[in-house]
Amino acid sequence: MDDATVTAPAPDEDIDLAYDVFARSCPSRHTLEHVTGRWGALTLGALSENTLRFNELRRRVDGVSEKMLSQTLHALERDGLVHREDRQTNPPRVEYRLTPLGESVAERLLSLIELIEGKMPEVLAAQHRYDGRRPA
Amino acid sequence: MDDATVTAPAPDEDIDLAYDVFARSCPSRHTLEHVTGRWGALTLGALSENTLRFNELRRRVDGVSEKMLSQTLHALERDGLVHREDRQTNPPRVEYRLTPLGESVAERLLSLIELIEGKMPEVLAAQHRYDGRRPA
Numbered sequence: 117m118d119d120a121t122v123t124a125p126a127p128d129e130d131i132d133l134a135y136d137v138f139a140r141s142c143p144s145r146h147t148l149e150h151v152t153g154r155w156g157a158l159t160l161g162a163l164s165e166n167t168l169r170f171n172e173l174r175r176r177v178d179g180v181s182e183k184m185l186s187q188t189l190h191a192l193e194r195d196g197l198v199h200r201e202d203r204q205t206n207p208p209r210v211e212y213r214l215t216p217l218g219e220s221v222a223e224r225l226l227s228l229i230e231l232i233e234g235k236m237p238e239v240l241a242a243q244h245r246y247d248g249r250r251p252a
Numbered sequence: 253m254d255d256a257t258v259t260a261p262a263p264d265e266d267i268d269l270a271y272d273v274f275a276r277s278c279p280s281r282h283t284l285e286h287v288t289g290r291w292g293a294l295t296l297g298a299l300s301e302n303t304l305r306f307n308e309l310r311r312r313v314d315g316v317s318e319k320m321l322s323q324t325l326h327a328l329e330r331d332g333l334v335h336r337e338d339r340q341t342n343p344p345r346v347e348y349r350l351t352p353l354g355e356s357v358a359e360r361l362l363s364l365i366e367l368i369e370g371k372m373p374e375v376l377a378a379q380h381r382y383d384g385r386r387p388a
Contacts, residue, residue: 135372137365138294140315144372145290148365152288154281158274179276196378217374224367228360229273229284236271236280238353242332 147195151221155180155188160214161229163198164222167213197221283331287357291316291324296350297365299334300358303349333357 135144150156155177162168162176174185189212192198197218203209214222232239271280286292291313298304298312310321325348328334333354339345350358368375 135369137369138297138312138314143376144369147372147375148293148368149290151364151368152293153290154285157284157288161274176274178274194379194382195375196382197375217371217378221364221367221371224360224364228287228357228364231357231360232284232287233271233273233280235353235357236283239283239331239333240279242353243330246330246332 150188150191150195151197151225153188155184156192157225157229159185159188159192160197160218160222160225163212163214164219164226167211169209169211173212192218286324286327286331287333287361289324291320292328293361293365295321295324295328296333296354296358296361299348299350300355300362303347305345305347309348328354 136142137145137148139145151160158177158180159173162173166172168176170185170189173189174180174182177185180188189198189200193200196215199213199215199218201211201213203211272278273281273284275281287296294313294316295309298309302308304312306321306325309325310316310318313321316324325334325336329336332351335349335351335354337347337349339347
């Protein structure tokens, strides 16, 4: 961490990184945003528990609007993370579930979510300290 | 997770599952958003490589504005994920680095980022299929 020498990375280090979220024009940055955006993360998390219908998802992802959930699902479906299954019944029944790729993404996302939930006492203590030492 | 041995949590801490990102009023949802928001994720990722000064960070997080980077750093510092070190030199030299908590968060985030970068060919193929089967 205290490496004073901020040089270019060794050439062989970054060599197989064809995609790089740090580069603003890289398409991987958009996918990262779909996955980690407020509603994207919660939608993937909810679907990792169950195949769900639209309204079930809406209840689970507390606070999401119909419009935002619909946009979120389209983006995740387009990225190949969510599969939309139209059961062609009457009344129509549409279900959403994770693809295998969506499952592996959700797994890493959930590991992050669980860490954050578990560390909230530490985070809240830090917020308390921070707010206490700054003028209002 | 359903541990029955929930006896005496420390007064200021809550039991493990007291925090739930799916609940809209849970403070963990805010922290998840700071960590996974567009600039939060890239800032944590950049700092996991090195201690950096503001302008170094700005260059690494390609596309971020001064204002957004500043807001992002404040939120991450307040959550106890980033430490801001003012070296009191002339000219002033302020450095940012991850706290131990920030390091463990960044580790899980990077594992997600690496997965996404590695799976981009699959994502782009899915996007191609999706765009092809929908009317323009």
